[in-house]
Amino acid sequence: MKLTYASSRKREFIVDRTTAYFGSFAWVVSQVMSGLCLVFAAFLALKGMISVGDIVVFQSYFNSISGNVQSIVNIYPELAKGLESVRSVSEIVLSDSVEDNRDKIQLRYVHGSISFENVCYRYPNADKDTIKNFNLEVNPGECIAFVGASGSGKSTIMNMIIGFLQPTSGTFKIDGKPIEEVSLPTYRHFISVVPQNSILFKGTIRENITYGLVNVWEKDFQDVIEKANINEFLGLLPNGIDTVVGEHGDKLSGGQKQRISIARALIRDPRILILDEATSALDNISEHHVQKAISSLIKDRTTFIVAHRLSTIRDADKIVVMNEGEIVEVGTYDELVAKKGHFYELKKLNEIKTDEE
Ligand SMILES: Nc1ncnc2c1ncn2[C@@H]1O[C@H](COP(=O)(O)OP(=O)(O)O)[C@@H](O)[C@H]1O
Ligand SMILES: [Mg+2]
CATH class of the missing domain: 3.40.50.300 (P-loop containing nucleotide triphosphate hydrolases)
Known part of the structure; x- marks a missing residue:
């Protein structure tokens, strides 16, 4: 296993790109959902099935739920980054020594001459x-x-x-x-x-x-x-x-x-x-x-x-x-x-x- 600067940079780029896609996708979905909810609530209000006050309550509940869901979802990229870091570090820790020290004299003490x-x-x-x-x-x-x-x-x-x-x-x-x-x-x-x-x-x-x-x-x-x-x-x-x-x-x-x-x-x-x-x-x-x-x-x-x-x-x-x-x-x-x-x-x-x- 060989760790090169280029491969590490490429992987970092992929992680960053995924995080960015993921964040923007989650944001768009939540905004669209919030819009749809508003339209649906307005429709119900027009039909006289709920009051205007209910819309406000409904909307604020939705926002707080979607906020929580989003923060759970946002853990994923952090997790991916963390796993990637663990992988990079273990590559270095587990990589072979550049020096070949097999069959060499093992020094138990050095006198210093x-x-x-x-x-x-x-x-x-x-x-x-x-x-x-x-x-x-x-x-x-x-x-x-x-x-x-x-x-x-x-x-x-x-x-x-x-x-x-x-x-x-x-x-x-x-x-x-x-x-x-x-x-x-x-x-x-x-x-x-x-x-x-x-x-x-x-x-x-x-x-x-x-x-x-x-x-x-x-x-x-x-x-x-x-x-x-x-x-x-x-x-x-x-x-x-x-x-x-x-x-x-x-x-x-x-x-x-x-x-x-x-x-x-x-x-x-x-x-x-x-x-x-x-x-x-x-x-x-x-x-x-x-x-x-x-x-x-x-x-x-x-x-x-x-x-x-x-x-x-x-x-x-x-x-x-x-x-x-x-x-x-x-x-x-x-x-x-x-x-x-x-x-x-x-x-x-x-x-x-x-x-x-
Ligand atoms: N990695 C290297 N590759 C090529 N030349 C080097 C390298 N390191 C040092 N040199 C050259 O070796 C010479 C001695 O450098 P160095 O041992 O660092 O001297 P000092 O520590 O006395 O200043 C210098 O001319 C320097 O340019
Ligand atoms: Mg020097």
């Missing part, structure tokens, strides 16, 4: 490689920061780590196993992603953090709230952790949303963490709070950060400087600054937020 060996990646239909000869060894628990101009391939690398993209050539290994041999759902069980723009759905902050999880211990939850530095702003909200936030989290600032996103990752206790730092400038106080949350998040996990903040980069075990899909420099902050190469130039160009200077 990652290696790229001569990895190249070319997007379908592209005429050159986006990632060229990428080599990187990461030990469990290390924090790797990626820096580089926009378009240098940072997101492509992150998508490979998540297993969305697989190398066109070369090998990407997780705990020594080539990614092609691993069952991706079992691997992703151990990954959390904190995206650049945190998406909140309509619900309480607690629901936004724990969605999809069963049996979250209150002690663990409180611990996460503390570590993600969410306690700091809960007092300002009308219902604390049970305050309902909107789909776009309108009541919250960018820094607060990001901390909720960090809590979401923390409570899942991942072995591998992908963090795309928001580029939008946070004020210094928010930055401080978010940074504190990030520090507790990355502790004891293999972490990959697309970094824009100086503080994050400073604490990284390795900084990978990328340019046009290639690694141009790798080292710690101090090493790279001393080298006065690409990283130094990037920092000078303010591609990296240098609020300390």
